[in-house]
Amino acid sequence: EDQVTQSPEALRLQEGESSSLNCSYTVSGLRGLFWYRQDPGKGPEFLFTLYSAGEEKEKERLKATLTKKESFLHITAPKPEDSATYLCAVSISGGYNKLIFGAGTRLAVHP
């Protein structure tokens, strides 16, 4: 069964304290892996797409990487405004229009 697991469920950081969020996946054929940010009461906001192992993408304090079994979202020197839930999703071969989401990591960055 295709599955996406995110860890940790929740993460509390001090401002400036770098860390990583994990997304591990077990799928029949990966077409792409996506990271989204979701603020309370809002819809998910697209961050990155990764297509192949070894690929990296960066945006401000965020950097996403991909291996054959997992992806990491690295947050460097986070600020309180980075507090949100981060969602990972995959699209698979034969079902490329469907995204399979993980349950998310709730990140809280305190000043």
Add this chain to the structure above:
Amino acid sequence: EAQVTQNPRYLITVTGKKLTVTCSQNMNHEYMSWYRQDPGLGLRQIYYSMNVEVTDKGDVPEGYKVSRKEKRNFPLILESPSPNQTSLYFCASRSLLRDSGSYEQYFGPGTRLTVT
């Protein structure tokens, strides 16, 4: 401004009373989809549509209906809502063009539905 809109944003209803949640996008996207989000379960796809008059079931279609009569609109219909359909619902859209880039889906703001 490119956006996906949903209405209503909040809805409290009773078991068995038919309701419709509307979704509209202004980006001329071919693909539209409905998800529900429940604590600990993540987002799960209910139905999707590849274009006008083309719809298909997602992972959790039971108890829901959709229609796609116009490219911009994709309403979600609950003909006889039950308490287990209490959830947060999101509509999403994206382009199916080969050069559209990143499979990026645009999500609406969500509709919080409570069925008592």
